[in-house]
Amino acid sequence: MNFDRWKSQDDYTYAYKIFNRYHTYMNSLYWxxxxxxxxxxxxxxxxxKxxxxxxxxxxxxxxxxxxxxxxxxxxxDWSRHFKEFDNWTRLNALLSLNSYFEIYLSSVVSLAVESDIGLQFSASKSVDGLTIVKNGNPKRYSFFDISKEITMGEWSKRRKRFKEIFGSAPxxxxxxxxxxxxxxxxxxxVAHSFGRDIEKSRSRSQTDILEIERISLKRxxxxxxxxRTVARSIDEQLLNNHIGDYEAxxxxxxxxxxxxxxxxVKGFKKELNSLYVKQKSALYCEELIDYYNSL
Incomplete structure (x- = not known):
C-alpha cells in the first residue's frame, strides 16, 4: 500500500496500542x-470443618x-478482612481502568485535533497540522486543553463536546x-472517600465507618x-476521519x-517497523518522507 496522509495503514492508533497494553497489564495483575x-x-x-x-x-x-x-x-477475623481486601482490590482495579482510559482519551483527542487543525474552524482537513509542527513553535502547539473537555465531568457533557469538536460521536x-x-x-x-459516599463521609455527625462500595468480579x-469497546469505537472514528497516518x-x-x-529511507523503515505489527514497505517510507519535505 502506498502512503496516504489521511488514510492509515494500521487498524488503530499507537495511543490505542498503549491503552490496550495497560488493559492487558491490569487484567494480568488481577488474575x-x-x-x-x-x-x-x-x-x-x-x-x-x-x-x-x-x-x-x-x-x-x-x-x-x-x-x-x-x-x-x-x-x-482474618477471613473477613481478606474478603474486604478482595473487594477493595476490584475497586482499585476499576480506579486504574478509569485512569488509563482517560489518559488514552486525552492522547487520542489531542492527537486528532493536532493532526486535523482545521477542526477548530469547522474546516476539517483544510490544513495539515504537520505544517505547523514542522514550521511553527512546538511549545505553543498543544491541544491537551481541548482534550480536558472530554476527560472531565459528566459523560453527557463529554459526549456533547466530542460531537461539537468532531461533528459526530460514536x-x-x-x-x-x-x-x-x-x-x-x-x-x-474510591479516589476521594475510600470507596464511601463522599457527602456522608464529610458529615460532622458521622461517627462510624461507612459501608464501602461493593463490586463483584462479574461487574x-x-x-x-x-x-475497551468505547475506546475502540473512538479510535476507529478519529483514526479514519482525522488522524490517518499522522503518527507515522x-x-x-x-x-x-x-x-x-x-x-x-532504509533507516526510517527499520525504526518505523519496530513500532507496528503491520510492516511498511520502502516505497511507503520514501513517499512519506517526500510528503513531509513538501510541507
Whole structure:
C-alpha cells in the first residue's frame, strides 16, 4: 500500500496500542492475585470443618517475622478482612481502568485535533497540522486543553463536546453512557472517600465507618469490556476521519535528524517497523518522507 496522509495503514492508533497494553497489564495483575484469594478461602473453609478449636492464623499459615503481629490471629477475623481486601482490590482495579482510559482519551483527542487543525474552524482537513509542527513553535502547539473537555465531568457533557469538536460521536458513547457515568462515580468515591459516599463521609455527625462500595468480579469484567469497546469505537472514528497516518509522519519528524544520511529511507523503515505489527514497505517510507519535505 502506498502512503496516504489521511488514510492509515494500521487498524488503530499507537495511543490505542498503549491503552490496550495497560488493559492487558491490569487484567494480568488481577488474575495473578485471584487464585491466591480463592485458595486461601478454600483452606479457611476446610480448616473450620476439620478442626474443633480453630488454630490461629499464624499457625495455619506458618506466619513469623516482624510484621506477623499485624495479621489478625483469629481466623474468622482474618477471613473477613481478606474478603474486604478482595473487594477493595476490584475497586482499585476499576480506579486504574478509569485512569488509563482517560489518559488514552486525552492522547487520542489531542492527537486528532493536532493532526486535523482545521477542526477548530469547522474546516476539517483544510490544513495539515504537520505544517505547523514542522514550521511553527512546538511549545505553543498543544491541544491537551481541548482534550480536558472530554476527560472531565459528566459523560453527557463529554459526549456533547466530542460531537461539537468532531461533528459526530460514536454510537457507543450513547449506548454505554449510563455505565460510563457509573464508572466515573465509583472512581470518584474510591479516589476521594475510600470507596464511601463522599457527602456522608464529610458529615460532622458521622461517627462510624461507612459501608464501602461493593463490586463483584462479574461487574468489574463488564466495565472492563465496556471501556475497551468505547475506546475502540473512538479510535476507529478519529483514526479514519482525522488522524490517518499522522503518527507515522510525526515520528519521522521526531527522529529524522538521527537517521543515516546515506541510507535515510532504509533507516526510517527499520525504526518505523519496530513500532507496528503491520510492516511498511520502502516505497511507503520514501513517499512519506517526500510528503513531509513538501510541507
Amino acid at each position: 495473578s492475585y485471584a487464585p491466591a484469594f480463592v485458595n486461601s478461602q478454600i483452606m479457611y473453609s476446610k480448616t473450620k 476439620e478442626y474443633g478449636p480453630l488454630p490461629t492464623t499464624h499457625h495455619l499459615f506458618n506466619l513469623s517475622g516482624s510484621n506477623s503481629e499485624r495479621v489478625a490471629s483469629n481466623l474468622d 454510537q457507543e458513547l450513547t449506548t454505554y453512557e449510563k455505565d460510563l457515568e457509573t464508572i466515573r462515580s465509583i472512581r470518584n468515591r 468489574l469484567q463488564k466495565f472492563m469490556s465496556i471501556i 509522519v510525526f515520528y519521522y519528524h521526531e527522529i529524522k535528524g538521527n537517521l543515516p544520511v546515506n541510507n535515510h
